[in-house]
Amino acid sequence: MRRKINAGKILDTAVTYVILLAVAFVFFFPCLWLILASFSKSGSIYSFDGFFPAQYSTASFVKLFTDTTMYNYPKWFMNTLLIAAGSCLLGTFLTILTAYTMSRFQFKMRKPMMKTTMVLGMFPSFMGMTVVYLLMTQFGLINHLGGLILIYASGAPMGYLTQKGFFDTIPKSIDEAAKIDGATNFQIFTKINLPLSKPIIVYTALTSFTWPWSDFILPKLLLKEKNLYTVAVGLMSLDETEFARFAAGSVFIAVPIVILYFCLVKNMVNGISEGAVKG
Amino acid sequence: MKEKWNKFTSAVRDSSWKVRLSAIIMGGGQFLYGSYVKGILYFLLEAGIVCYMVLRGFEDIKGFFTLGTQKGDAWLGTVGDNSVIMLLMGIFAWIVIAAFLYLYQLNIKDAYHAQKIAEAGKRPLSFKEELAQLLDKKFYITVLTLPVLGVCVFNILPIVFMILIAFTNYGGDIVPPELVDWVGTANFEKLITLSQFAPTFFKILGWNLLWAVVSTVLNYFLGLGLALLLDKDCVKGKAIWRAFPILAYAIPGFITLLAFKFMFSYGGPINQIITSAGHSAVGFLDLDAKWIARGIGVLVNCWISVPSIMLLATGHLSNRDMSLYEASRIDGAGRWKQFQKLTMPFMLFATTPVLLSQFIGNFNNFGIFYFLRGGLYVDGYFLASDTDLLINWLYNLSIDNNYYCIGAAISLVIFMITSLISLIIYVKSPSYREEDTFQ
Numbered sequence: 001m002r003r004k005i006n007a008g009k010i011l012d013t014a015v016t017y018v019i020l021l022a023v024a025f026v027f028f029f030p031c032l033w034l035i036l037a038s039f040s041k042s043g044s045i046y047s048f049d050g051f052f053p054a055q056y057s058t059a060s061f062v063k064l065f066t067d068t069t070m071y072n073y074p075k076w077f078m079n080t081l082l083i084a085a086g087s088c089l090l091g092t093f094l095t096i097l098t099a100y101t102m103s104r105f106q107f108k109m110r111k112p113m114m115k116t117t118m119v120l121g122m123f124p125s126f127m128g129m130t131v132v133y134l135l136m137t138q139f140g141l142i143n144h145l146g147g148l149i150l151i152y153a154s155g156a157p158m159g160y161l162t163q164k165g166f167f168d169t170i171p172k173s174i175d176e177a178a179k180i181d182g183a184t185n186f187q188i189f190t191k192i193n194l195p196l197s198k199p200i201i202v203y204t205a206l207t208s209f210t211w212p213w214s215d216f217i218l219p220k221l222l223l224k225e226k227n228l229y230t231v232a233v234g235l236m237s238l239d240e241t242e243f244a245r246f247a248a249g250s251v252f253i254a255v256p257i258v259i260l261y262f263c264l265v266k267n268m269v270n271g272i273s274e275g276a277v278k279g
Numbered sequence: 280m281k282e283k284w285n286k287f288t289s290a291v292r293d294s295s296w297k298v299r300l301s302a303i304i305m306g307g308g309q310f311l312y313g314s315y316v317k318g319i320l321y322f323l324l325e326a327g328i329v330c331y332m333v334l335r336g337f338e339d340i341k342g343f344f345t346l347g348t349q350k351g352d353a354w355l356g357t358v359g360d361n362s363v364i365m366l367l368m369g370i371f372a373w374i375v376i377a378a379f380l381y382l383y384q385l386n387i388k389d390a391y392h393a394q395k396i397a398e399a400g401k402r403p404l405s406f407k408e409e410l411a412q413l414l415d416k417k418f419y420i421t422v423l424t425l426p427v428l429g430v431c432v433f434n435i436l437p438i439v440f441m442i443l444i445a446f447t448n449y450g451g452d453i454v455p456p457e458l459v460d461w462v463g464t465a466n467f468e469k470l471i472t473l474s475q476f477a478p479t480f481f482k483i484l485g486w487n488l489l490w491a492v493v494s495t496v497l498n499y500f501l502g503l504g505l506a507l508l509l510d511k512d513c514v515k516g517k518a519i520w521r522a523f524p525i526l527a528y529a530i531p532g533f534i535t536l537l538a539f540k541f542m543f544s545y546g547g548p549i550n551q552i553i554t555s556a557g558h559s560a561v562g563f564l565d566l567d568a569k570w571i572a573r574g575i576g577v578l579v580n581c582w583i584s585v586p587s588i589m590l591l592a593t594g595h596l597s598n599r600d601m602s603l604y605e606a607s608r609i610d611g612a613g614r615w616k617q618f619q620k621l622t623m624p625f626m627l628f629a630t631t632p633v634l635l636s637q638f639i640g641n642f643n644n645f646g647i648f649y650f651l652r653g654g655l656y657v658d659g660y661f662l663a664s665d666t667d668l669l670i671n672w673l674y675n676l677s678i679d680n681n682y683y684c685i686g687a688a689i690s691l692v693i694f695m696i697t698s699l700i701s702l703i704i705y706v707k708s709p710s711y712r713e714e715d716t717f718q
Contacts, residue, residue, distance in 0.1 A: 009513075012513065013513040016508060016511055016513060016514060017514075019508060020508065020509075020514065020520050023505060023508075023520075023523065023524070024520065024523040026582070027523040027524050027526060027527045027582070027586070028523050028526065030527075030535070030538060030539070030542070031526055031527070031530065033542070033548070034534075034538050051548040051552075094425060094426045094429065095426075097422045097423075097426065098422070098423065098426045100422070101418075101419045101422045101423055105418070105419040107419055113427075117430075119698070120430075120434055120435065120438065122639070122694055122697050122698040122701065123438050123690065123693075123694050124643050124670055124673065124690050124693050124694065125643065125645075126645075126674070126678075127437070127438060127441050127673075127687075127690040127693075127694075128434070128436075128437025128438050128440065128441050129437075129677075129678060130441070130677055130678065130683060130686075131436070131437035131440045131441060132433060132437050134363065134367065135367075135432070135433075135436070135437070138364075138367075150429075151433050153429070154426075154428075154429025154430060154432065154433045154434075155429075155430075155433060155434060157426035157429065157430060158430060158434065184414050184415035184418075185414065185415050185416070186414035186415065186418055186421075189418070210531070213531065214531030214532055214533055214534075216533050217645070221678065232531070232533050235533070235534070235537065236533070236537065240541075240544070240546075243541055246537065246541070247538075250534040250537070250538065253531070253534075254529075254530045254531060254534055257529055257530070257531060258526060258529040258530065260529075261525065261528065261529035262522070262525065262529070
């Protein structure tokens, strides 16, 4: 009897590990493929030996940063960094403030505003793109990195729900104690709640950084000059023969994000699940 | 409602002539009750709005209805009306009027308030004190002004504009300098009756619904299964196993998609293996690869979305009440029964909002087929391919081909479908019906 249970358990464990190995392979293999491709010597996907390059070198990376006449990768990279950093700063600021207000203040327009944002979220994301384009031509912000930052940052407060969920969990009794001591609401926010909300600020900053970092629709619409491209638009414009260069460019921008994610994965999970429950 | 009305009428009877002055000259009441700066500010606001209305406002409102009467003529050198700008300015004028009406009633309320203070024999707040309130009692006004303004300009204004465009004939040949006109619901009728649009529309709609259901269900159960697998006691080194899906989760989506496109292309590794085995190359994402391409889309979408579901499910699984499992085991429940009766209800309860947003996200998943098969137009479809979703079609029509009004009508249809489905799921979901089952 006991041996039978043991046999079942061993079989169960074996099957589990086989599935896990398969899963790991499925997720890891494309990444490995891309990384190795970026180190291929010839550059074209046609000279590959099955999945992997026949010969390895770092030529693609060197070419990526030095050969800038056709594809100016360093410039694209700086553009992307500028846009992402700008909208991250501005967007985080606006989102945190909005979420905090929605969580802490009771005012007449609160419920209508929450309902409005929910309805607005139902519209297809780039339904208004043509109008945004029109507005941007009116403001003279076509081919202008600042215009993109403006749009990303002003769209950011729409996703305040996760952050509101976080602020809902900070007990209000602290606020009341401070109020009795004569603190204004402004002071309560800056001196008490802001220092407590570090994890959610990190989460917000990360999400509002990665969104412009990997978005392609808006930059494609608003940036028409090759030197103003972001990495996403630029890599899309690469020719099919330039596979190694594409791989190198992708690896180069994916690595910082991947490292960030691994460092902050705990925050991310908490952020996601909190937003989900309180949604 | 009636109570409000009674309160309102009694306030009207009760109000002094100074308050009534405020109804004509904004800020007059405040000024006479001693709040000079505020009174002057209100007055300047009224003067400003009158100037705006005289200088542009009336014209803009008129333009909103006519959408231009004078067509430009390059030969005669006449500058015509630009219907699109007129519509935009018309919407803007309505917003200004709405904002003004709001401030107007605020002004009267404030004047009445000032009267009450004066009757009670108190001193009205000085302007400085009122400003200080913006950092305290009215902190929310200070904070929300900027975000609300941004959302209004870059989210609400475009959406309102596009909704209105759905009822005009803007697009195709009719773009400025041609004059645009209101056409009522003609675009929607075209969409479901005209042989140009209707077959494409229904084919895409059917595939879009199928896609959304299949990929949501698949992603959800694969993600949940993976989380349960990693949660097993016999698995050692969970962090390492978990790292692989997280890696996939962290890579920006467009890189994954472009890489998969390369992988399935003619010269790609999969075709190389096929050709070296002596078969001819397969056009996985080719024009005639309808179901193969769709299948690849579903699988690639799994690769991208399963890790996020897994992370989420892992978070929720750790919140389970393990004593329930212990009790059910003593009662003789097998693992499948436990999954059915304990895990599933709990997970469905906890993740309904996420499931919903996943469904909406998949329904409007633009990236997948844009990258895998972008720019293909297939026979039998009007400016679309057989893998395109409504949102891809919308993009093809309105951004690549200038069919603005039809595009706008499609966005409204998408909006109606997604909001209807969310409403149904929300009302039917356990997290809505029995709010405290698991608390």
